[in-house]
Amino acid sequence: MTTLWDTTGKEIVEALSAERRSTGAVAFGLVLTLVAVVDERNVRSAIDAATTASMAHPCRTLMVVRRQPEADTPRLDAEISIGGTGGPGETIVLRMWGRLALHAESVVLPLLAPDAPVVTWWHGEPPPHISHDPLGVLADRRVTDSAAAADPPAALHARAHDYRPGDTDLAWPRLTGWRSLLAAAFDACPDAAGPVTVYAERKNPSAVLLAGWLGPRLRSDVAVEDSAGPGITEVRVAAAPGAGSEVPLLSVVRTDGRTAVLSRSGQPDRTLPLPRRERGDLLAEELRRLDADQVYAEALAAAFSLTELNDRPQHRRHVWRDIAEAPSERIGEFLPGVSDVRATGGHTDPSTVEETAREMLAADRADQAKAAAAVGDTTAAP
Amino acid sequence: MAAAGYTNPLRDARDRRIPRVPDPCALVVFGVTGDLARKKLLPAVYDLANRGLLPPGFALLGFSRRDWGDADFSQLAMESAQKGARTPWRDGVWERLAASIRFVPGAFDDDEAFDTLQQTLIELEDSHGIHGNAAFYLSIPPPAFPTVLKQMQRTGLADSGDRGWRRVVVEKPFGHDLASSRDLNQLVDSVFTADDVFRIDHYLGKETVQNLLAMRFANTLFEPIWNANFVDSVQITMAEDVGIGSRAGFYDGAGAARDVLQNHLLQLLALTAMEEPVSFDADSLRIEKVKVLGAISLPSDLHAYAVRGQYEAGWLAGERAIGYLEESDVPADSTTETYAAVRLGVETRRWGGVPFYLRTGKRLPRRVTEIAVTFKRAPHLPFPVTDTQELGRNQLVVRVQPDEGVTMRFGSKVPGTAMEVRDVSMDFLYGEAFTESSPEAYERLILDVLLGDATLFPRNLEVEASWRVLDPLEAFWVGSQPERYRAGTWGPAGSDAMLRRDGRAWRRP
Numbered sequence: 001m002t003t004l005w006d007t008t009g010k011e012i013v014e015a016l017s018a019e020r021r022s023t024g025a026v027a028f029g030l031v032l033t034l035v036a037v038v039d040e041r042n043v044r045s046a047i048d049a050a051t052t053a054s055m056a057h058p059c060r061t062l063m064v065v066r067r068q069p070e071a072d073t074p075r076l077d078a079e080i081s082i083g084g085t086g087g088p089g090e091t092i093v094l095r096m097w098g099r100l101a102l103h104a105e106s107v108v109l110p111l112l113a114p115d116a117p118v119v120t121w122w123h124g125e126p127p128p129h130i131s132h133d134p135l136g137v138l139a140d141r142r143v144t145d146s147a148a149a150a151d152p153p154a155a156l157h158a159r160a161h162d163y164r165p166g167d168t169d170l171a172w173p174r175l176t177g178w179r180s181l182l183a184a185a186f187d188a189c190p191d192a193a194g195p196v197t198v199y200a201e202r203k204n205p206s207a208v209l210l211a212g213w214l215g216p217r218l219r220s221d222v223a224v225e226d227s228a229g230p231g232i233t234e235v236r237v238a239a240a241p242g243a244g245s246e247v248p249l250l251s252v253v254r255t256d257g258r259t260a261v262l263s264r265s266g267q268p269d270r271t272l273p274l275p276r277r278e279r280g281d282l283l284a285e286e287l288r289r290l291d292a293d294q295v296y297a298e299a300l301a302a303a304f305s306l307t308e309l310n311d312r313p314q315h316r317r318h319v320w321r322d323i324a325e326a327p328s329e330r331i332g333e334f335l336p337g338v339s340d341v342r343a344t345g346g347h348t349d350p351s352t353v354e355e356t357a358r359e360m361l362a363a364d365r366a367d368q369a370k371a372a373a374a375v376g377d378t379t380a381a382p
Numbered sequence: 383m384a385a386a387g388y389t390n391p392l393r394d395a396r397d398r399r400i401p402r403v404p405d406p407c408a409l410v411v412f413g414v415t416g417d418l419a420r421k422k423l424l425p426a427v428y429d430l431a432n433r434g435l436l437p438p439g440f441a442l443l444g445f446s447r448r449d450w451g452d453a454d455f456s457q458l459a460m461e462s463a464q465k466g467a468r469t470p471w472r473d474g475v476w477e478r479l480a481a482s483i484r485f486v487p488g489a490f491d492d493d494e495a496f497d498t499l500q501q502t503l504i505e506l507e508d509s510h511g512i513h514g515n516a517a518f519y520l521s522i523p524p525p526a527f528p529t530v531l532k533q534m535q536r537t538g539l540a541d542s543g544d545r546g547w548r549r550v551v552v553e554k555p556f557g558h559d560l561a562s563s564r565d566l567n568q569l570v571d572s573v574f575t576a577d578d579v580f581r582i583d584h585y586l587g588k589e590t591v592q593n594l595l596a597m598r599f600a601n602t603l604f605e606p607i608w609n610a611n612f613v614d615s616v617q618i619t620m621a622e623d624v625g626i627g628s629r630a631g632f633y634d635g636a637g638a639a640r641d642v643l644q645n646h647l648l649q650l651l652a653l654t655a656m657e658e659p660v661s662f663d664a665d666s667l668r669i670e671k672v673k674v675l676g677a678i679s680l681p682s683d684l685h686a687y688a689v690r691g692q693y694e695a696g697w698l699a700g701e702r703a704i705g706y707l708e709e710s711d712v713p714a715d716s717t718t719e720t721y722a723a724v725r726l727g728v729e730t731r732r733w734g735g736v737p738f739y740l741r742t743g744k745r746l747p748r749r750v751t752e753i754a755v756t757f758k759r760a761p762h763l764p765f766p767v768t769d770t771q772e773l774g775r776n777q778l779v780v781r782v783q784p785d786e787g788v789t790m791r792f793g794s795k796v797p798g799t800a801m802e803v804r805d806v807s808m809d810f811l812y813g814e815a816f817t818e819s820s821p822e823a824y825e826r827l828i829l830d831v832l833l834g835d836a837t838l839f840p841r842n843l844e845v846e847a848s849w850r851v852l853d854p855l856e857a858f859w860v861g862s863q864p865e866r867y868r869a870g871t872w873g874p875a876g877s878d879a880m881l882r883r884d885g886r887a888w889r890r891p
């Protein structure tokens with residue numbers, strides 16, 4: 001491991017290639033660069049998760065830790081480790097102080113693995129608008145975690161309005177077990193489904209997504225009700241009205257966060273494993289595929305009554321906010337999730353989020369149209 | 383049962399996160415006290431359960447001649463799973479699996495026991511909702527096959543009727559020559575329909591073997607040079623460091639060629655040499671494999687190009703190893719080979735003139751399986767001869783096990799002011815090969831059986847085509863003495879001489 005104090009991006013690039021040579025990691029099967037945006041308090045847990053994920057998908061992980069953006073002098077520290085405890089890939093922890101914290105991309109860009117896809121993952125509170133974060137704009141895939149937000153359903157709401165193909169939220173892979181089980185239950189269930197109720201811990205974003213996934217597919221109304229948790233605790237599917245039965249068609253109950261009981265009318269109950277998963281597993285699932293997840297987009301759209309998320313442009317235009325000029329008391333607004341910001345930013349209300357998202361989308365659509373027109377021009381030219 | 387025309391609204395081809403999970407079913411294992419069942423099958427079933435890949439309704443049935451109840455079998459299964467599982471141990475997962483475990487005691491010629499088995503399956507249909515779906519795993523000595531199959535026919539176990547599916551899993555050896563494999567195939571196919579028979583070649587369940595297909599057919603880089611214009615020769619090696627252990631009863635009389643060459647090595651050859659299948663499904667793959675297996679030719683001079691050997695006492699990895707003839711239960715005058723090497727040709731336009739060297743042996747220096755494709759030298763080297771003295775032939779090696787991955791060897795300039803070129807090897811490790819928890823071949827294959835996906839299973843035509851290659855070789859060897867080689871060396875001298883004769887040498891894996 002190489003540690004660099006008060007360093008520059010250039011020194012890090014050199015140290016990385018020296019470290020690669022000395023550890024013999026010359027022909028690594030690197031498949032991507034993972035940029036992890038993480039708060040100082042959570043560096044350890046983020047490294048653990050990234051390590052688990054890199055076991056399956058060898059990658060270069062750049063941990064971006066933003067610290068004290070109000071500090072007067074910018075400063076950069078770095079830790080480089082290859083192989084060993086960091087998993088088979090390469091891990092670089094980048095700590096940025098002062099205004100540099102607001103320009104992390106300047107350090108990250110030269111460190112991206114050449115021509116490999118980039119995935120940006122916000123370990124903590126996700127930014128309401130990814131277009132404001134250059135680390136998100138430069139990525140091919142973006143992974144947020146609305147459950148880590150102060151107000152998870154509001155964060156998921158922002159994700160929906162801000163959506164572009166290639167975004168996902170960890171609330172979605174947290175559902176994979178539930179979705180697999182429900183899909184298996186419906187393999188042999190030709191009876192029409194009636195109203196569905198999802199019981200979950202208060203403000204659980206996965207429950208909202210599950211409702212968005214089930215509703216249109218089963219053509220049923222789905223209600224989300226609070227329960228004591230942990231996470232989602234029950235999905236109950238009533239028989240279709242008029243089927244002459246009060247008994248639910250089926251239900252899946254999980255109260256201990258580990259095992260579920262599947263009950264179906266006319267059949268014995270089954271107990272099945274349905275464990276809550278570690279963050280590393282969730283991340284590994286996200287890194288499996290780097291294209292857009294259309295099924296997620298549809299569930300997200302349905303959950304917030306939006307349409308055509310899948311038709312949005314892939315691209316985001318970076319919306320520059322000159323934060324360097326920003327008054328200190330507003331910095332928190334620009335950097336959600338950084339713990340040592342003294343002044344926390346004002347809360348953004350949903351209608352403002354929607355409004356800003358609409359403007360950004362319009363701008364991106366315009367860019368897309370311009371690009372398409374340009375292509376048309378050249379092909380039409382003699 | 384799902385009504386005809388019903389499509390599950392929750393399944394979506396675009397949804398790549400939801401894994402394929404089999405229909406509710408039972409897995410019946412015959413010979414559950416055996417080595418294979420304890421070391422591979424039971425741990426694999428636990429791992430599948432742990433990964434959530436078993437269906438909501440599932441039952442595991444053991445059949446063996448022990449005076450046991452369900453609990454005794456459950457105990458054996460638990461110990462085996464704890465010892466052999468890849469995934470972490472979870473009591474909860476085990477308890478649920480244990481609740482679906484049944485044991486039926488009996489010998490294979492015991493009619494009553496099979497009636498009980500049939501009865502147990504019917505009961506499970508209600509209690510575990512398995513819908514009459516069942517897979518039978520014959521983890522038993524090959525001579526017992528006919529007895530067990532006839533019992534299944536008699537009791538109607540093999541007959542799915544309209545209740546669901548019935549499948550059978552057969553382990554190697556698939557006979558000991560063409561005639562016996564045909565008999566076996568006929569017998570199995572008369573009890574089950576051909577599509578319901580799954581023959582296990584666990585090499586095909588390995589990640590790298592499947593990756594070989596991805597490498598060849600998903601890239602533009604390799605396929606254009608994958609032919610006689612560019613390839614000099616191919617070497618396929620499966621080396622084991624172990625001896626025969628306690629398997630003398632099966633091994634003696636069979637030998638390395640029947641045990642490994644006929645199935646694993648020829649399957650690897652087929653995947654290396656076959657043409658591109660029109661799609662990646664079981665039938666298309668089988669068509670291409672059968673074609674290439676049918677095009678294999680033996681050398682006209684078997685004296686020079688087929689070698690067999692038998693290990694004698696020696697030292698291996700710092701320990702003393704006894705010779706084959708001293709192993710327990712091996713007759714002192716046994717002529718069974720523990721090493722076999724042969725040069726084959728593939729008579730197609732793509733491969734005409736390219737030798738395929740295959741070798742396998744026990745008590746070799748290390749356990750390794752690999753496919754090495756050696757390319758021709760560049761037709762002209764614009765460098766002075768002295769500069770390229772150390773430059774060998776380019777090579778591409780698919781490492782099947784251990785250290786799954788790919789190695790490429792090519793010439794590169796030696797750093798410095800002089801223009802010198804020498805070979806460098808670039809190792810490529812990728813993916814879940816790193817992780818302890820990546821699925822074992824048996825896990826993948828059992829899952830595929832339960833899903834009814836035959837892509838990774840050799841069909842009987844392939845088995846017969848392979849015997850057609852091996853039979854003349856075995857006939858040639860009858861009555862001959864295998865050459866001796868010391869345990870811990872890379873096989874008999876004759877095998878090295880075979881390659882030297884062609885101006886080549888075995889690659890040291």
Ligand SMILES: NC(=O)c1ccc[n+]([C@@H]2O[C@H](COP(=O)([O-])OP(=O)(O)OC[C@H]3O[C@@H](n4cnc5c(N)ncnc54)[C@H](OP(=O)(O)O)[C@@H]3O)[C@@H](O)[C@H]2O)c1
Nearest residue numbers: 413414415416417418419447489490521522524553554555
């Ligand atoms: N072991 C391996 O790694 C391996 C590898 C590749 C292929 N195979 C193949 O897999 C199959 C099983 O191999 P294995 O090594 O597990 O064999 P094994 O250790 O000899 O076990 C055979 C099993 O069959 C049972 N059995 C034998 N005769 C019986 C009879 N008349 N009635 C009832 N049960 C009987 C045995 O029960 P008892 O305990 O009562 O004797 C035992 O459970 C064979 O076809 C073998 O060729 C094995």
